[in-house]
Amino acid sequence: MKQIDLMKELHVPSDKKILMLVLDGLGGLPDEKGLTELEAARTPNMDKLCKESICGLSIPVAVGVTPGSGPGHLGLFGYDPLEYQIGRGVLEALGIGLVLTPDSLAARGNFCTLDPATGVITDRRAGRIPTEKCTELVNKLRAITLKGVKITLEPVKDYRFALILEGEGLDEGLSETDPQKTGLKPLKVEPLHSGAKKSAELLNAWIEKAFAVLKDEKPANGCTLRGIAKDPGLPSYKQVYGLKSCAIATYPMYKGLARLVGMDVLDAGETLASEVKTLKDSWAKYDFFFFHVKKTDSAGEDGNFEAKVKVIEETDALIPEIMALRPDVVLITGDHSTPSALKSHSWHELPVLLYANNIRKDAVQEFGERACMAGGLGHIRHVDLMPLVMAHADKLTKYGA
Amino acid sequence: MKQIDLMKELHVPSDKKILMLVLDGLGGLPDEKGLTELEAARTPNMDKLCKESICGLSIPVAVGVTPGSGPGHLGLFGYDPLEYQIGRGVLEALGIGLVLTPDSLAARGNFCTLDPATGVITDRRAGRIPTEKCTELVNKLRAITLKGVKITLEPVKDYRFALILEGEGLDEGLSETDPQKTGLKPLKVEPLHSGAKKSAELLNAWIEKAFAVLKDEKPANGCTLRGIAKDPGLPSYKQVYGLKSCAIATYPMYKGLARLVGMDVLDAGETLASEVKTLKDSWAKYDFFFFHVKKTDSAGEDGNFEAKVKVIEETDALIPEIMALRPDVVLITGDHSTPSALKSHSWHELPVLLYANNIRKDAVQEFGERACMAGGLGHIRHVDLMPLVMAHADKLTKYGA
Numbered sequence: 001m002k003q004i005d006l007m008k009e010l011h012v013p014s015d016k017k018i019l020m021l022v023l024d025g026l027g028g029l030p031d032e033k034g035l036t037e038l039e040a041a042r043t044p045n046m047d048k049l050c051k052e053s054i055c056g057l058s059i060p061v062a063v064g065v066t067p068g069s070g071p072g073h074l075g076l077f078g079y080d081p082l083e084y085q086i087g088r089g090v091l092e093a094l095g096i097g098l099v100l101t102p103d104s105l106a107a108r109g110n111f112c113t114l115d116p117a118t119g120v121i122t123d124r125r126a127g128r129i130p131t132e133k134c135t136e137l138v139n140k141l142r143a144i145t146l147k148g149v150k151i152t153l154e155p156v157k158d159y160r161f162a163l164i165l166e167g168e169g170l171d172e173g174l175s176e177t178d179p180q181k182t183g184l185k186p187l188k189v190e191p192l193h194s195g196a197k198k199s200a201e202l203l204n205a206w207i208e209k210a211f212a213v214l215k216d217e218k219p220a221n222g223c224t225l226r227g228i229a230k231d232p233g234l235p236s237y238k239q240v241y242g243l244k245s246c247a248i249a250t251y252p253m254y255k256g257l258a259r260l261v262g263m264d265v266l267d268a269g270e271t272l273a274s275e276v277k278t279l280k281d282s283w284a285k286y287d288f289f290f291f292h293v294k295k296t297d298s299a300g301e302d303g304n305f306e307a308k309v310k311v312i313e314e315t316d317a318l319i320p321e322i323m324a325l326r327p328d329v330v331l332i333t334g335d336h337s338t339p340s341a342l343k344s345h346s347w348h349e350l351p352v353l354l355y356a357n358n359i360r361k362d363a364v365q366e367f368g369e370r371a372c373m374a375g376g377l378g379h380i381r382h383v384d385l386m387p388l389v390m391a392h393a394d395k396l397t398k399y400g401a
Numbered sequence: 402m403k404q405i406d407l408m409k410e411l412h413v414p415s416d417k418k419i420l421m422l423v424l425d426g427l428g429g430l431p432d433e434k435g436l437t438e439l440e441a442a443r444t445p446n447m448d449k450l451c452k453e454s455i456c457g458l459s460i461p462v463a464v465g466v467t468p469g470s471g472p473g474h475l476g477l478f479g480y481d482p483l484e485y486q487i488g489r490g491v492l493e494a495l496g497i498g499l500v501l502t503p504d505s506l507a508a509r510g511n512f513c514t515l516d517p518a519t520g521v522i523t524d525r526r527a528g529r530i531p532t533e534k535c536t537e538l539v540n541k542l543r544a545i546t547l548k549g550v551k552i553t554l555e556p557v558k559d560y561r562f563a564l565i566l567e568g569e570g571l572d573e574g575l576s577e578t579d580p581q582k583t584g585l586k587p588l589k590v591e592p593l594h595s596g597a598k599k600s601a602e603l604l605n606a607w608i609e610k611a612f613a614v615l616k617d618e619k620p621a622n623g624c625t626l627r628g629i630a631k632d633p634g635l636p637s638y639k640q641v642y643g644l645k646s647c648a649i650a651t652y653p654m655y656k657g658l659a660r661l662v663g664m665d666v667l668d669a670g671e672t673l674a675s676e677v678k679t680l681k682d683s684w685a686k687y688d689f690f691f692f693h694v695k696k697t698d699s700a701g702e703d704g705n706f707e708a709k710v711k712v713i714e715e716t717d718a719l720i721p722e723i724m725a726l727r728p729d730v731v732l733i734t735g736d737h738s739t740p741s742a743l744k745s746h747s748w749h750e751l752p753v754l755l756y757a758n759n760i761r762k763d764a765v766q767e768f769g770e771r772a773c774m775a776g777g778l779g780h781i782r783h784v785d786l787m788p789l790v791m792a793h794a795d796k797l798t799k800y801g802a
Contacts, residue, residue, distance in 0.1 A: 001483045003463065010466070358742065360430060360437075360749055362774055376771070378780040380464065387465030391748040398746055399462055400469035400482065401492045 003383060004079065004240055006399070007390065011242040016328035016393040018243075018288045019279075022076060023315060024069075024254075025297030027337025027350045027369065031305055037296075037340060038351060039368040040305075041312040045319035046332065046367040049355050053330075055364040056377025057349035058385060060336050066347045072335030073257045075382030077290075078241075079234060086260070087172065087229020093162045094256025096154055100231040105170040105199055107228040109161040110178065111137060111220035112186070114211075121182050125159045126220035134161060137220055144209045146202055163225065165202060171195045171230070177207065178224035186224050203228065236262030237288065241390060246282060248275050249292035258290055276318050283325050287393075291322075300338030308340055329393045330355040331385060332367070352377060352385065356392035404784060405480065405641055407800070408791065412643040417729035417794040419644075419689045420680075423477060424716060425470075425655075426698030426739025428751045428770060432706055438697075438741060439752060440769040441706075442713040446720035447733065447768040450756050454731075456765040457778025458750035459786060461737050467748045473736030474658045476783030478691075479642075480635055487661070488573065488630020494563045495657025497555055501632040506571040506600055508629040510562040511579065512538060512621035513587070515612075520586050525579065526560045527621035535562060538621055545610045547603055564626065566603060572596045572631070578608065579625035587625050604629065637663030638689065642791060647683060649676050650693035659691055677719050684726050688794075692723075701739030709741055730794045731756040732786060733768070753778060753786065757793035 001009075028036035060067045061081045070091050071081030089106035100106060111134065113123035129137075135155040142153050149167035156162055175190040189207070191200040203225060214221045237245040239262075247258030248268045255265045264286070268278040272293065279289060293315050299308035323330075330353075337348040351372040362376030380388075390396045402410075429437035461468045462482045471492050472482030490507035501507060512535065514524035530538075536556040543554050550568035557563055576591040590608070592601040604626060615622045638646040640663075648659030649669045656666045665687070669679040673694065680690060694716050700708035724731075731754075738749040752773040763777030781789075791797045 006463065006466065006483070358430060358740075358747075360770060362771065374775070376774045378458075378774075380780075384464035387463065388748075389465075391465035391467065396465060396467065396748070398467045398469050400472040400487065401489050 003387065004235060007078065007240045007387065008235070010396045010399060011240070011390065012395060012397045013242060014394040016287070016395065017283075018329045018389055018393050019291060019322065019327040019331070020076065020289065020389070021291045021293070021322075021330065021332045022073075023293045023296045023312065023332070023334045025300045025336060025338025025345065026334025027339065027346070027348045028300065028308065029339035029341045029348070031341065036369050037300070037305055037308040038312055039370065041309045041316065043312060043316040043367055045316045046353065047365065049319065049323070049330070049332075050353055050364055050367045052359070052361065053353050053355040053364075054359050054362050054377055055354070055367070055372045055375030056352050056380050057369070057372050057375070058333060058352045058380050058382050059349055060382045064347050066345050067336045068345065069253055069335060070257060072382070073254065076333070076335055076385060077237075077261050078383055078386030079261070080383050084232055084234060086232050088227025089162070089229045090231060091253070092156060092160070092227070093164055094260070095253040096156055096162060097252035097255070098152060098154060098162060098164060099259070100164070101166060102231060102233065103168060103170060104164050104166045105172065105228060105230055107163045107203070107225040109163050110224050110226065111159040111161070112222045112224055113219040114222035116221070119185050121179065121184060121186060121222065123219065124178065124182060124224070128158050129220050131155060131157050133220070134159060137214065137217065140213050141210055144206060144213065146205055149202055151206070159220065163206070165199070165206070170199045170202070172199070172228060174200055174203065174228040176224070176226045176228070178226050186222060189225065189228070199228075231260065234261050238262055241288070241386070242395070243288040244286050245288035245290065246286045247290045247292070248278050249290070249294070250275065251292070251294045254292045254294070263290060272314055272318060276321055279322065280325065296334070297338045300340050301343060303340050303343040305340040328356060329389050331389050333385070349379065352380065354388065354392070358392060404788065405636060408479065408641045408788060409636070411797045411800060412641070412791065413796060413798045414643060415795040417688070417796065418684075419730045419790055419794050420692060420723065420728040420732070421477065421690065421790070422692045422694070422723075422731065422733045424694045424697045424713065424733070424735050426701045426737060426746065427735025428738025428740065428747070428749045429701070429709070430740035430742045430749065432742065437770045438701070438706055438709040439713055440771065442710045442717065444713060444717040444768055446717045447754065448766065450720065450724070450731070451754055451765055451768045453760070453762065454754050454756040454765075455760050455763050455778055456755070456768070456773045456776030457753050457781050458770070458773050458776070459734060459753045459781050459783050460750055461783045465748050467746050468737045469746065470654055470736060471658065473783070474655065477734070477736055477786060478638075478662050479784055479787030480662070481784050485633055485635060487633055489628025490563070490630045491632060492654070493557060493561070493628070494565055495660070496654040497557055497563060498653035498656065499553060499555060499563060499565060500660070501565065502567060503632060503634065504567050504569060504571060506566045506573065506629060506631055508564045508604070508626040510564050511625050511627065512560040512562070513623045513625055514620040515587075515623035517622070522580065522583050522585060522587060522623070524620060525583060525625070529559050530621050532556060532558055534621065535560060538615065538618065541614050542611055545607060545614065547606055550603055552607070560621070564607070566600070566607070571600045571603070573600070573629060575601055575604065575629040577625070577627045577629070579627050587623060590626065590629070600629075632661060635662050639663055642689070642787065643796070644689040645687050646689035646691065647687045648691045648693070649679050650691070650695070651676065652693070652695045655693045655695070664691060673715055673719060677722055680723065681726065697735070698739045701741050702744060704741050704744040706741040729757060730790050732790050734786070750780065753781065755789060755793065759793060
């Protein structure tokens, strides 16, 4: 039996409340002093919580695999990221705050440069035009209409934009139009199964009209579509866990990911302080809170060790206020590692802290990567964290007699 | 390749003997002094064995999942409890010592109260009639006969009874008759596939006759059938492991579970002392011994920390006598945790001790939950214990050339 089905079968109500605190890109690597960002940070509150908790290290997707934000969070939410996949078009749309319905088909668009004489691509990114230019072109493309379909078009960044078609009978399973190298013409969208034929026709019609609109632009006189996909239709948190859940996050991507699993997305402002205020204000209304801290990841991506340390310390300072709400179960971890030393996401395991009443405490005394190596949870997987959290919240009944 | 098939392929004979000592519900949680039942118990013999062993923590079914006795033991026996499932009717029958054959169909029966005028259920448990009343009613129902089928009927406890039909062509895949709430009539048994049609007809015929017999009873003038199932037909210990195996247990449920995998069930009396005597008397005849200690679980279920400590100490006191038989491989663990603090089964991992000649000893010096967190086995799963035991008994050959 699959874990998701097991959770659907076993979940029962309880009045306990669960807080999942996700510091994006939390995991790090040691600097020249031999300490990771989390180890270098002064985290008296997390360390205190540690003494009442069980700790460990968690593998986000699979050993050695570096996850994007989508798979990292799906794992945390208890959906095996190797089984449940989210198309790039969907992630691009979620990342800029677009809302998808079951009738939506989302694509990632790239402006490109075409040779006016031959029509072959001479620059796949149109000289990385600035976002302002991208916005200007997107505004022109908004004039395009297709019969029976609502079209949403938004600039993303530089040469990238998001395209959403919404209408009946649209399906995914479509090839991309970017030939992946210059000197070739953009491809047609091809349906990969018969059910996707209508979608292919509509997208090809849109592309033809777009090329006409862009014809005299320089350098972006063409575009390609990639990662054409639908909302994966994940079973909701309510269905899987019976939870009334909400997301407290400042960035569109994480709100979008939470929306995919049916969490209520709260207006949490733009700062850690406004996020905590939102948590307090909504405390009575939910039994599961996904609380997302973005800037640990941004600092890691910038290779800014000190900035990442600072965000961790700022988050630590909020713990007393959060614990004053008396959550019954608290999980603190990250979606993936983003070591400043690598300036990118990485495959390294995530330190995990699980606090609950009926916990089997281990000997870990401070929250850090190396301390967690000796933790009582051992090496766990992201997908196993939700069952563990549910168990500690008395929300799972016995399996079998 | 599935683990069971791998074991079937790789097992080879050796003259080594294996003892699996299962303290039911062994795993615990710390009391106010910070010690679990196992940690609080004086266990000089297990601690001594520990120094010659490798230890760890074992997940019975899946992370966060609390197992019933059935799944807990199936895991220990090396059968994935998420793949091999045992119906409630079968467990109910095994629990009172009934023996099932491949032709048996077992159901759990509940006496209930029906409104004489409308036939709807007014109490799904017939006011929880005492076991004596249940026995009296079962005796009346024994008069019912069905053509071509042998019927076995036994009281279980309070309003519960076990029903077994035995005959050719009976299959499982049947709906339950309990509508799950009062104010509704009992349902008919419906076949969930065409092969179960005959079974449904027979059970419905039995129910009709039973209602006639019970018509004038108060308050139990009706009954419902649930969890209608067959012996799951597990491959036997002989087939999977090539083992000549036996079970030494005092309670019917565990004898029944052992019988499901083809172990010889020995008459082991009612006490730990009689179990040890049985072990000694049968030592020459088998190469695998499943030795079950029940009362650790009962004490945990009662929330009686001290009583659970005492059973652990009593079991520890038997170790020298057991080790004098010179078993080659000894595994000590439990089927699931039953912390006194929770008064119920729980999802917590089980401490495991594996003793053998060719063991890679770890640094664990005493047998306890937290000591085992640092054990050399790390976090293992119940289903992986049998392959490990088989390997240490020189009973598995090389996989591949």
